[in-house]
Amino acid sequence: MFxxxxxxxxxxxxxxxxxxxxKLFESRCSVLFNLNKEVNLSVQxxxxxxxxxxxxxxxxxxxxxxxxxxYQGNNEKGASISEILKLSEIPPLLNDKIKIIENIKSLxxxxxxxxxxxxxxxxxxxxxxxxxxxxxxxxxxxxxxxxSVDNYDNVIMEIAPGVGGQEAMLFAKDLLAMxxxxxxxxxxTYEILxxxxxxxxxxxxxxxxxxxxxxxxxxxxGVHRVQRIxxxxxSGRIHTSTAVVSVxxxxxxxxxxxxxxxxxxxxxxxxxxxxxxxxxTDSAIRITHVPTGKIVTCQTSxxxxxxxxxxxxxxxxxxxxxxxxxxxxxxxxxxxxQMGQRLRNEKIRTYNFNQDRLTDHRIPNGTMYNLxxxxxxxxxxxxxxxxxHKDMQLKTRLExxxxxxxxxK
Amino acid sequence: MLFRCLSxxxxxxxxxxxxxxxxxxxxxxxxxxxxxxxxxxxNVQYSTVGEIIEQWSDRFKKEGIPEPVxxxxxxxxxxxxxxxxxxxxxxxxxxxxxxxxxxxDSLCECRLSRMPVQYIIGEWDFRNITLKLVPxxxxxxxxxxxxxxxxxxxxxxxxxxxxxxxxVGCGSGAVSLAIAHTVTDKTVNCIAIDSNPDACELTKENxxxxxxxxxxxxxxxxxxxxxxxxxxxxxxxxxxxxxxSKTFDLIVSNPPYxxxxxxxxxxxxxxxxxxxxxxxxxxxxxxxxxPLLKYAATAxxxxxxxxxxxxxxxxxxxxxxxxxxxxLKLQYEHTYKDFCNNDRFVEIxxxx
Numbered sequence: 001m002f003x004x005x006x007x008x009x010x011x012x013x014x015x016x017x018x019x020x021x022x023k024l025f026e027s028r029c030s031v032l033f034n035l036n037k038e039v040n041l042s043v044q045x046x047x048x049x050x051x052x053x054x055x056x057x058x059x060x061x062x063x064x065x066x067x068x069x070x071y072q073g074n075n076e077k078g079a080s081i082s083e084i085l086k087l088s089e090i091p092p093l094l095n096d097k098i099k100i101i102e103n104i105k106s107l108x109x110x111x112x113x114x115x116x117x118x119x120x121x122x123x124x125x126x127x128x129x130x131x132x133x134x135x136x137x138x139x140x141x142x143x144x145x146x147x148s149v150d151n152y153d154n155v156i157m158e159i160a161p162g163v164g165g166q167e168a169m170l171f172a173k174d175l176l177a178m179x180x181x182x183x184x185x186x187x188x189t190y191e192i193l194x195x196x197x198x199x200x201x202x203x204x205x206x207x208x209x210x211x212x213x214x215x216x217x218x219x220x221x222g223v224h225r226v227q228r229i230x231x232x233x234x235s236g237r238i239h240t241s242t243a244v245v246s247v248x249x250x251x252x253x254x255x256x257x258x259x260x261x262x263x264x265x266x267x268x269x270x271x272x273x274x275x276x277x278x279x280x281t282d283s284a285i286r287i288t289h290v291p292t293g294k295i296v297t298c299q300t301s302x303x304x305x306x307x308x309x310x311x312x313x314x315x316x317x318x319x320x321x322x323x324x325x326x327x328x329x330x331x332x333x334x335x336x337x338q339m340g341q342r343l344r345n346e347k348i349r350t351y352n353f354n355q356d357r358l359t360d361h362r363i364p365n366g367t368m369y370n371l372x373x374x375x376x377x378x379x380x381x382x383x384x385x386x387x388x389h390k391d392m393q394l395k396t397r398l399e400x401x402x403x404x405x406x407x408x409k
Numbered sequence: 410m411l412f413r414c415l416s417x418x419x420x421x422x423x424x425x426x427x428x429x430x431x432x433x434x435x436x437x438x439x440x441x442x443x444x445x446x447x448x449x450x451x452n453v454q455y456s457t458v459g460e461i462i463e464q465w466s467d468r469f470k471k472e473g474i475p476e477p478v479x480x481x482x483x484x485x486x487x488x489x490x491x492x493x494x495x496x497x498x499x500x501x502x503x504x505x506x507x508x509x510x511x512x513x514d515s516l517c518e519c520r521l522s523r524m525p526v527q528y529i530i531g532e533w534d535f536r537n538i539t540l541k542l543v544p545x546x547x548x549x550x551x552x553x554x555x556x557x558x559x560x561x562x563x564x565x566x567x568x569x570x571x572x573x574x575x576x577v578g579c580g581s582g583a584v585s586l587a588i589a590h591t592v593t594d595k596t597v598n599c600i601a602i603d604s605n606p607d608a609c610e611l612t613k614e615n616x617x618x619x620x621x622x623x624x625x626x627x628x629x630x631x632x633x634x635x636x637x638x639x640x641x642x643x644x645x646x647x648x649x650x651x652x653x654s655k656t657f658d659l660i661v662s663n664p665p666y667x668x669x670x671x672x673x674x675x676x677x678x679x680x681x682x683x684x685x686x687x688x689x690x691x692x693x694x695x696x697x698x699x700p701l702l703k704y705a706a707t708a709x710x711x712x713x714x715x716x717x718x719x720x721x722x723x724x725x726x727x728x729x730x731x732x733x734x735x736x737l738k739l740q741y742e743h744t745y746k747d748f749c750n751n752d753r754f755v756e757i758x759x760x761x
Contacts, residue, residue: 180499192495267551267748274749275552275720276667276688279678281479281526283534283551300495302483302534304551304748305558 060401064136068094089142093135100132143400152249155213156193156317159204162223164241167230169200171351172243175224176204178375185378188213193298193310205314207250214249219362219388221247222346228353238354242347250313251320258316264288267304287311294318351375360384363391458485459501465517472521475676480520487530488513492539523677535583538590540615542581546608547687549583552747553663556718557587559745559754560661563714564592569658571596575708577632577662577701579603580687582612582625584661589624598624600646602638604631605684613644626650636703656710663718664697666690694720702730702757706737711761715739721751731757 071085071094084090104125111121159176161168183190187210194205208217225242233239268282284299285307296318298311351358351371358374360366366384374380462481469477482494488509489500505513519529527533527548532541535549536557542548564572572595576585579601589599601616603609606629613627626646631639638652667688672680679688690696698719705715719727724744731739740758747753 192493192499195495195498197498265748273721274747274751275550275718275753276547276663276665277671277675277679279525279527279548279550279676279683281476281483300493302492303536303554305536305554306534 059398059405060136060140063401063405064139066405067139068097072098084143087142090139093139093142097132097135097139100128100135104128152214153209153211154250154313155208155210155217156248156250156314157206157208157217157220158244158246158248159201159206160244161201162242162244164226164239166200166232167226167239168241168243169198169202170231171224171226171241172204173197173201174226174375175243175245176201178381179206179220181376182378182381183208185382186210186212186216188216191300191310193300193314194296195299207310207313214247215389216382216385217247219348219385219392220245222348225347225350226353227350248317248321250317256316256320256323258289258312258319262290264290265308283307285311287315289315289319292319292322360388363387456504457501458489458497458503458505461485461505461513462497462501468517469520474520474523475678476526480526481517483526483530484513484516484520488516492532492534523681525678525682528682536587536591538583538587538619540581540583540586541611541618543607543611544682545684546605546611547580547683549581552753553584553718554587555745555747556661556663556716556754557584557591559756560584560588560659560716561591563659563716563756564588564595564597567658569595572598572658573656574599575657575660576601577638577660577704578664578687578697579612579627580608580663582615582627584663585612585625586615586619586621588661589621590619598626600626600628600650602628602630602632604629605686606642608684608687609642609644632697632700632704634700636700636707638704652708655708656713657708658710658713659716660701660705660709660713661716662697662701664690664701666694666698666718666720666723668692668694668720690720693726694723695726698723698727699730702727702737702739705757705759706739709759711738711759713759714742715755715757715759717755717757718753719755721753724752724755727755727757 067084071091107121107124107128111118157179159172159179161172164171180190188208189210190206190208192204193207194203196202196204223242223244225240227238227240229236230239230241264287266286266288268280268284281302283302283304284297285304286295286297287308288295294315296311296315298307298314300310301307348362349358349360349366353371356371357367357369358371359368368374368380368384370380462478462485465481465484466477469480474480479494482497485500486492486494486497488505489497489503491497516529520526524544525548527542528544531543532539533548534540536554540549560574572592574585574588574597576599579585580603582601585599585601589597601609601612603612609627609629612625616622616625616627622645627644628640628646628650629642629644630652631641633639640650640652643650665686665688667675667690669689669692672685672689675688690698698717701717702715709715717727728741731737731741738760740760742756742758744752745754745756
């Protein structure tokens with residue numbers, strides 16, 4: 001419960017920053033606003049392009065109406081609705097909306113009385129409608145941004161073979177090389193925390209340090225499928241194998257706390273007298289988290305204590321992930337959706353070596369050619385990632401809206 | 410007799426290793442003084458890094474070299490210019506240049522004569538700093554990383570902004586430099602002393618590499634049996650250091666604590682290559698610890714602390730010692746365990 005509070009606190013803080021920037025934006029635009037409302041609107045739309053197409057969606061309208069009614073106390077408040085209404089930015093926006101609706105109403109009354117004024121009233125009404133859609137967009141933005149936490153400092157990425165035996169291990173190794181060239185292309189600093197190899201890759205864990213890393217990697221989470229004639233195959237048959245990639249943002253210190261008594265920390269140096277009696281080079285560390293049984297290892301550094309620090313960071317990330325899974329709070333659901341985590345067990349992409357193509361199954365026209373270049377240079381992957389980001393963000397947001405609607409039923 | 414053999418072997422190997430080291434560091438060697446026991450390596454055919462690792466680790470295994478795989482991985486990492494053996498795994502398919510191969514071969518010869526990997530590659534990591542290491546100066550052990558951890562903890566709990574720290578027996582400088590490197594919110598002044606001038610020189614060099622000149626002084630000085638410190642030479646630092654009048658907030662030491670009779674059981678890496686005066690603690694392992702307690706009793710400020718790394722058999726004695734001599738005003742505080750669950754670190758408080 002405690003950490004949940006901490007989480008939401010973080011989000012609130014993040015959110016406050018967001019509102020400040022949007023207010024700033026508004027004040028800068030006020031000149032424009034006075035000059036010509038049309039121009040201002042288009043500028044706004046340019047900046048809020050993320051939600052543009054959402055406001056016109058039928059579900060979204062329904063959702064906003066529900067929210068409005070709940071605010072005015074006309075219908076029952078679900079748990080999620082009260083959660084949204086608690087956000088400090090929402091009530092003022094809803095008040096604005098109420099004012100606009102009242103204005104339109106009085107405008108209509110006025111127009112009924114005087115036939116000549118009707119045209120004028122219509123014109124006036126359309127400006128009010130524009131203002132209202134602006135407010136709607138802001139409300140939506142507040143709700144959707146609430147769970148969005150793309151600005152993690154570090155990301156931990158794990159690559160492991162899936163089905164397909166040795167060929168899967170070879171493919172996992174190819175994926176590792178692909179991501180390393182991707183990091184180099186993007187200029188991310190990365191560190192390999194763990195690397196288990198035996199005729200292929202059994203498991204690799206990487207720590208990527210960059211504030212953009214999560215944004216650029218979150219859509220890589222999932223099952224990657226390969227179709228090719230394996231190097232080990234003598235009869236020339238095409239095999240299908242998979243590798244699994246997971247991308248986890250590293251929690252901040254406040255997000256998760258570890259108790260010393262819950263940890264078993266082991267090193268290979270454990271046997272014998274130790275101290276000055278022994279001189280070994282093995283600095284690998286293994287940490288077991290007793291309550292969950294989770295085990296992490298680290299052999300990155302030549303310093304044992306540094307390995308220990310890195311292993312603890314990794315453990316925290318894994319536990320944070322689990323904690324998110326357990327929490328059924330609505331906000332966390334949004335947060336998880338924003339993190340793209342529902343994709344973990346989903347087959348996201350196929351690499352077909354014989355046809356020299358790759359297909360991402362999550363987006364329309366997701367097929368790209370020149371597989372060799374895709375895997376060796378980071379550029380093509382970045383292009384795909386940007387497309388995914390655009391497409392998936394819209395999809396995710398519509399899903400969140402649906403979720404909200406479901407809460408009303 | 411055994412001891413004489415040992416010291417004979419020691420001098421021999423020290424010469425060889427020193428030579429090897431100098432040559433290796435130049436990394437452009439064509440010929441190499443091979444110890445007689447090593448077999449010629451010219452028949453070993455290899456091309457990629459992966460194959461080199463396989464062949465040399467097999468060879469090491471056959472010759473009974475401890476940590477065969479790690480040894481060759483660290484050597485390869487050094488040759489290809491990285492400090493991480495995980496980078497080696499990525500470079501498995503790469504080829505070495507002929508210069509690199511020559512260097513690698515001679516470094517592996519060193520390992521065949523049981524030279525510690527840290528001396529072969531000439532450096533090692535200690536917490537978040539990298540230290541240059543040269544035989545025979547003591548190679549810092551991972552346990553001492555925890556010693557620093559407890560020192561940092563003691564410094565954090567102290568309210569004094571300025572802290573005067575003395576390290577007795579600094580070796581490569583690991584402990585003092587790690588402390589000065591990590592503590593930034595307080596003014597920490599370390600004086601690192603060692604009885605071995607080579608160790609002092611190395612500490613000074615490592616300190617200069619880390620740019621800690623203004624915070625760590627290096628002094629060649631010896632702790633005497635009567636608990637006084639005899640100053641030989643101030644390598645760098647204020648000229649007026651007087652160890653018989655100066656007082657400290659904290660004294661830290663990883664003194665020699667291996668009982669003499671156990672020295673012969675140590676691996677060749679240690680007993681042939683490392684400076685035994687940094688390890689040999691006399692009959693009971695307390696030869697340096699006792700004078701150190703006496704010195705701390707006079708040189709610690711009231712409320713100051715002494716932090717020691719010791720043999721697991723020592724904390725009991727130290728506790729007994731402080732109780733037996735209340736006049737020293739030393740109060741045994743705590744024994745901390747190392748990561749292998751041995752009683753390894755002792756904290757003593759000077760009371761007023």
